[in-house]
Structures are given as C-alpha cells and as structure tokens.
Amino acid sequence: MNSKSTKTYLSYIIFGVVLAALPLLVSTGIIKTSWVGIIGGTIIYAIAGLGLNLLLGYSGLISLGTAGFMGLGAYISAYISGDLGLPWELGMLLAIVIPLAFGILIGLASLRMEGLYLGIVTLCVSEILRKTFDELEPITGGFSGKKADFPTLFGVIELDQNTTYILLVVVLVLLMILTYNLANGQLGRALHAMRGSQVAAQAMGVSLLKYRLIAFALATAYASLAGALYVHFIRFVYPSTWTLSVSLVIMALVVIGGLRSIFGTFIGAVIVYALPDLLLKNIPVIGDINGLSYIFSGVLIILVVLFYPGGVVNLFSSIGNKFKKNDSSAATLATAADAAGETPVAAATTEGTEASNE
Amino acid sequence: MSTLLQVLLRSLETGAIYALATLGIIIVFRTNRMINFAQGVMGMVGAYIVTVLNQNFQLPLLLSILIGIVAAIAIGFLVDFVIIRRTKKVTGTGKEIITLGMMMVFLGMTPMIFGVDPMRLPKVIETGELSIGGANLSFNSLLNIVVGIGLTVALFTILQKTKLGLAIRTTASNEKTARLMGVPTKWVTLFAWALALVLGTLAGVMIAPSTSVTVNLMDSVQVNAFIACVLGGFQTFYGPVIGAYIIAIATNLLSYYVSSVWGTQILYALVIIFIVFRPVGLIGKRMTNKV
Numbered sequence: 001m002n003s004k005s006t007k008t009y010l011s012y013i014i015f016g017v018v019l020a021a022l023p024l025l026v027s028t029g030i031i032k033t034s035w036v037g038i039i040g041g042t043i044i045y046a047i048a049g050l051g052l053n054l055l056l057g058y059s060g061l062i063s064l065g066t067a068g069f070m071g072l073g074a075y076i077s078a079y080i081s082g083d084l085g086l087p088w089e090l091g092m093l094l095a096i097v098i099p100l101a102f103g104i105l106i107g108l109a110s111l112r113m114e115g116l117y118l119g120i121v122t123l124c125v126s127e128i129l130r131k132t133f134d135e136l137e138p139i140t141g142g143f144s145g146k147k148a149d150f151p152t153l154f155g156v157i158e159l160d161q162n163t164t165y166i167l168l169v170v171v172l173v174l175l176m177i178l179t180y181n182l183a184n185g186q187l188g189r190a191l192h193a194m195r196g197s198q199v200a201a202q203a204m205g206v207s208l209l210k211y212r213l214i215a216f217a218l219a220t221a222y223a224s225l226a227g228a229l230y231v232h233f234i235r236f237v238y239p240s241t242w243t244l245s246v247s248l249v250i251m252a253l254v255v256i257g258g259l260r261s262i263f264g265t266f267i268g269a270v271i272v273y274a275l276p277d278l279l280l281k282n283i284p285v286i287g288d289i290n291g292l293s294y295i296f297s298g299v300l301i302i303l304v305v306l307f308y309p310g311g312v313v314n315l316f317s318s319i320g321n322k323f324k325k326n327d328s329s330a331a332t333l334a335t336a337a338d339a340a341g342e343t344p345v346a347a348a349t350t351e352g353t354e355a356s357n358e
Numbered sequence: 359m360s361t362l363l364q365v366l367l368r369s370l371e372t373g374a375i376y377a378l379a380t381l382g383i384i385i386v387f388r389t390n391r392m393i394n395f396a397q398g399v400m401g402m403v404g405a406y407i408v409t410v411l412n413q414n415f416q417l418p419l420l421l422s423i424l425i426g427i428v429a430a431i432a433i434g435f436l437v438d439f440v441i442i443r444r445t446k447k448v449t450g451t452g453k454e455i456i457t458l459g460m461m462m463v464f465l466g467m468t469p470m471i472f473g474v475d476p477m478r479l480p481k482v483i484e485t486g487e488l489s490i491g492g493a494n495l496s497f498n499s500l501l502n503i504v505v506g507i508g509l510t511v512a513l514f515t516i517l518q519k520t521k522l523g524l525a526i527r528t529t530a531s532n533e534k535t536a537r538l539m540g541v542p543t544k545w546v547t548l549f550a551w552a553l554a555l556v557l558g559t560l561a562g563v564m565i566a567p568s569t570s571v572t573v574n575l576m577d578s579v580q581v582n583a584f585i586a587c588v589l590g591g592f593q594t595f596y597g598p599v600i601g602a603y604i605i606a607i608a609t610n611l612l613s614y615y616v617s618s619v620w621g622t623q624i625l626y627a628l629v630i631i632f633i634v635f636r637p638v639g640l641i642g643k644r645m646t647n648k649v
Contacts, residue, residue: 060451062458064395109634116592117637119393119454120584121630127581128623135619244577248462255455291466298462305452305459306444 005184009177015263016173019043023162036165037234038277043168044230046269049254050179050262051222055215056251057259058183058191063216064247065106065122066223068129071242072099073224074231078148079139081232088151088232095228096221103220107213118216126247133239145238148231164233171229175222176262183260187214223250245294249273252297256304258311267312272297360492365610367490371499373606374506378561379576379583380590380598381513382554387592388530389543389550390442392453396461397558398580400437402573403464404430404559406472409479409571419482423563430559434552442547468573476570479563502564509560510599517595522549578622582609585629591639601640605629 022039025031048066055061073095080091110121133140140146150159151167159167182188190211193201202208231237249272257268276293304311310318379397386394408426411417417425441460445453481498488495517523528536529546537543558576565579582605583598590601605625613621633639 056451060449062451062454106630109630112634112637116393117588117633119395120588121633123395124581124585124626124630127578128626131623245462245465248458251455251458252462291469294462294466295470296466298459298464298466301459301462302441302456305448305456306441309452 005180008180012173012176012180012262015176015266016169019172020166020169023165026162035278036161038274040165040168040233041230042266042269042274043165043172044226044233045250045253045273046266047172047175047229048223048226048250049257049265049269050175051219051226052250053254053259053261053265054179054182054222055219056254057261058188058195059212059215060195061111061212061216062119062251063122063219064119064244064251065103065126065129066219066250067242067244067246068122068126069099069103069220069223070227070230070246071133071237071239072102072129073227074237074242075133075140075146076224077228078146078231078237081151082146082148083139088153092225092228096224099224100217100221104213104217107216111209111212111216123244126242126244130239130242133242140239143239145236146231148235148237150235151232161233168229168233171225172266175225179262182218183262187211191215249297252301256297256300256312258313259309261311261313264311264313271300271312361614363491363493365614366607367493367495367499367503369603369607369610370503371506372610373603374503375561375564375579376582376586376602376606377506377510377599378557378564379579380586380602381510381595382557382561383583383587384592384595384598385526385550385557386554387587388595389526389533389547390453391450391533392445392457394457394554395454396457396464397554397583398576399461399464399468399573400430400433400555401558401560401562401579402576403433403468404555405479405562405566405571405575406468406477408559408563409477409566410472412479413477419480423482423560426559426563427556430555431552434555435548437555438548438551442551443544465573476572479566479571481567498567505560505564509557514596526550582606585626587639588633589629589639591641593638594641597639597641 019039022031023036026033026036048070052063052066055063076098077088077091077095080086080094081088106121106125107118110117134142136142150161150164152158153167190201190206193204193206194208194211198208253268253272254265255268256271257266258264272293276296308314379401382401383394383397386392386397404426407429408419408422411422411425412419415422437460441456445456448456481496483497483501486497488497488500515523517526525536525541525543525546526549528539528541529543533543536546561579562576566575569575583602586601586605587598588601589604590597590599592598608625608628609622612625616624
C-alpha cells in the first residue's frame, strides 16, 4: 500500500459516505422519496458497468450478455433465499458462483477466436437465458414474475428500503476498491500490454486467452452480483426485464462515462439511467415521448466514440489539466499511444503501476 | 414422411429470411470490417415503413414494399454519410459500439414515429397453396423461398461477374490497397450499407405476416443470422448463407422432433460447442495478424 492508493481508497469512501447520506436528505424532505429508488438503480447499473468496464475498457471485448447474467443472478438469489428459505448470504454467494462458472465455460468456447465471437456468442447466450427464464416456471415464476424480500443480514438484521440502499452503497464502494486494485495489479498490466500490442504482449509471455478469460469472468461475476442486488432492492422481477436493452444501456454507460475510469462508470450510470428519469421526463411535451432516453443514450454513445473517446469523465481531467503543466505531457503521451481510445485516466493508471513497482 | 417434408419446406422459407439478414450482416462486415449489430433493427424500421404505408395510407402492398425499399436505400445512404464515413480512425470495438448506439437510436425513434401499438402486415399472396407429396406449401411461402434464393443467386452473380462485384471483393480483401488501386471504396461502402438495409427490410417484410410488427420484430432473426455467420465463418460470402439454411433446418427439426420449448436453446448450445472445435466456422480460413 502506498500513498496514492490510500488517497484513492479515501476518495471512494468519501464518495460512498456522500451517497449514503441520501436517505437522510429524503427524511428531511429536501428531495423526493423516489430518488432513493432511482439512485439505488443507478448504483446497481454502475456495479454491472464496473465489471463490463474491465472487459470493454481494458481488453476491448464486447459482451452483450450482461442482462442475461444479471437475470441469472437475480433468479438464483431470489429462489435460494425466498423459495428455499436459506440465508440471504448463501443466495448471494451462489448467485455469483453459478453464473461465474457458466461465464467461464462460454469464455473458453468463444475467446479463442480473436475476440470477434464474444459479442455474438454472449448475445446468443443472453437469448437462451431469457427464453429459459420464460419457461422455467418453478424457479422463475414465468411471465407473471417473481417476488423477493429485502435482505436479512446474518439471519437477524432485517433491512428496509433505506438500509438496503446503504448496503448497495457499501457494495459499490468495496467493488470500486477491488476494481482499482485489479486494474492496477497484474491483470491490469497484462491487459494494458495486450491493448498496446497483442504480439508484443504475447512475446513477453502474457497469455491472451487467460487474461481475456479472467476479464470476462469478472464482468460476469459483477453482472450477476448486480442482478442479485437488483432483485432484493426492487423486490420484483419479470423475464421481460432482462432483454438486450439492459445490456445496451450498461454498455452505453461504460462508454459514455469513460472507458477504464472507475468514477466515470458511476457518472455514466447517472447520465444514462438517472438523468432521463429525473430530468427528461419533467420537460413538457418532449418528456412524454417514449424512447427519448434511448435516443439520448444512443446519440451520446456515437458522439463519444467519434469525437470524445475518453468519455464524460475526461471533461473533468481536461479542465484539471489546464491548471497543471506536468500532467498535460502525460496526457499527450497517452493520447499519442492509442489515438482511438486512450484517456488521461490511462496516464493515471500508468503512474499507479510505476508507483506499485517501486 | 409428409411431416418431414413439411418441416423441410418450412425450413426453406425461414432459411430464406435468415439468409437475407445474414447477407446484410456479412456484406457490411466484409467491406467495413465491422459487425453491424444494428442490422436487425434497421430491417425492423424498413418493415415498419412498409406496414404504415400499407395499413395507414392504404397503399397497395407491392407499392408499399417498393417505397419501403427506396426508403431503406435512403436510410442506408444517410447512415453511411452521417456516421460510418467518420469512423475511419475508430478501432474495431469502437465501430461495433457505434452500431450498438445506432441500434438504440432506431429503437427509440421507432415508437416515437410509428406509435407503440403492434401492427399487422398482410401476406403478398393471401390465399392458395400447393400440395407436394402430402405436404402443403402456400403460394406466399413459395414466393418467399423463390425471392430468398433468387436474391442470393443474383447477389453472387453481381459479386462474381460485374465490375461492382470486383470492387466489393477487392475492398473486402484489403481496403487500403483497393483504394490505392483506384477502387472507389467510398461508393462500395455506401452500396454495402444501402444493400444491407434493403436485405434487412425484405427479411422484415417476409417474417412480418407470421407475427405482429413491433420493435422486437427482428430479434430472433438477428440472433439466428449472427449464429449463421458464426457457423458459416466470416471469411466468405457464401459460408454464412449455407449457415443460414442449416440453422433454419436444424431449428425446425429440433423444435418439431425434440422439444418445441427447448429446441432453439439446444441448437445455440450446439453451435457454441461447434466453434470450440472449429473456431473459423464451416468454411473459413484462419485470420492471421501481421506484425
């Protein structure tokens, strides 16, 4: 542990404390009760987004199976803690382990081929899972949906909506710290090397399949955890929830927020998930139009990829760079390295890597 | 025996639809080096235009389809002009993300323009059927089969025999060299996108009468078309078409003889197992990256 990572951890924890204060603000009446639900949903999307960011941002692979794995996690957790009456913690554990094992199998089958197939295979897997959710009525409740309860921690502490929300914040902060460590550890370095040059990375002994598989498995685990949290926060789940559009929204938030940026993922989730709910719907006339938030995210994705590959989080760092001379050279270095998708965040991570090597 | 024949005839019809959607994906993939995830929704938009012209404006179906095709070409040009031309410097993943963004835009715009209520599109030939060896085949299905095979053959003739086809094949093989050799690659990609839109629209119009026209019209067609590309390999134009017919036959056989509920899932699982053993698909060469 060095001072840089301590500082980063601290920023995540402060961020978490600020987020956790939301129910307090609601009880004083400053903001509406519905905000807890919306920001809670944002956190769940951000959790799935963090996993996808490891995959998409670091290894450049697209997964369209996020929704399927979220659904799988949700149903497993709801079934174990609801129908079987087993502890909530066990349900969560299995809701991560089973999709993870499944994800590793799919990764093994599809990642050997230039990464081209992962998007397509995960699309098909998501489709298989969605059909299975429809048909497997004893576990999923079929079309009529399935109920779940707020979690009961250690069999004694029963949570309500506000405390479940705080649980979500805690999980988010823990995952942000975990993601930071993964991105700056061996995995992150290997994926960075692969992104620079696959051939050079292979020559240095980095196994493409191994690290891509790890990245995909992590994305799966994060998604299923997000799904399991979803079912205990929203307390209701339909098979029609887990369509391709959820996977698209999560990919959108990762791209818009900023690839390879942890805070960026959350900012992306706010822009894609919370902003349409909080702002767009309140605008007269155009707010009533169906699918407006969809067009909004779609156009944003295209604009970000074409003109601002660093994502929205880059706005903050480019403003910051105007005031700091030293950082700007690092940023130009990073942009020179890969014209199509580098961010100053990558410069920050390289610094982190250097620091950890000391 | 007659049931088997019936299943096979029906497979030829679904195969024709999958083949058209597959060709749309592969022509964009080969000329632009990108997987177009928006192929399905683009076909859905085309089918919506045809349905609205036919149902709300009371135009004859064939005229509606004709206008739909013209509109599809226009949308294809627009997509290429406004978005794809600017993606020269974007990485492969970036391009795929852009097609996913396009998909979201189309999905959001469709209910905004055409409303949220499901619509119905009639068949081109409403009544009448043939009887072949105890199996029935409606004239409309026959038309779909003929259109599917006819368009595929026509497209391959264009690809192999004409100057345009040569330009497409050169661009597909190496875009940079093709440009240096004086092939107007800009026109080639423009043509590819317009063609993809037209093929998608036709696939949409063919599948629409058997279901209702909603934003999800092409979902299963799209997944099957991608699976067909994986099965047939991305390296040739004809591999995916063969894949499309295999997928159609296998889906129908599995759902008729094995399980109507789990048939598709079993098939997808089989294809995933297949690419473990043959990652390049049925017909395909291994892609090599030069350092």
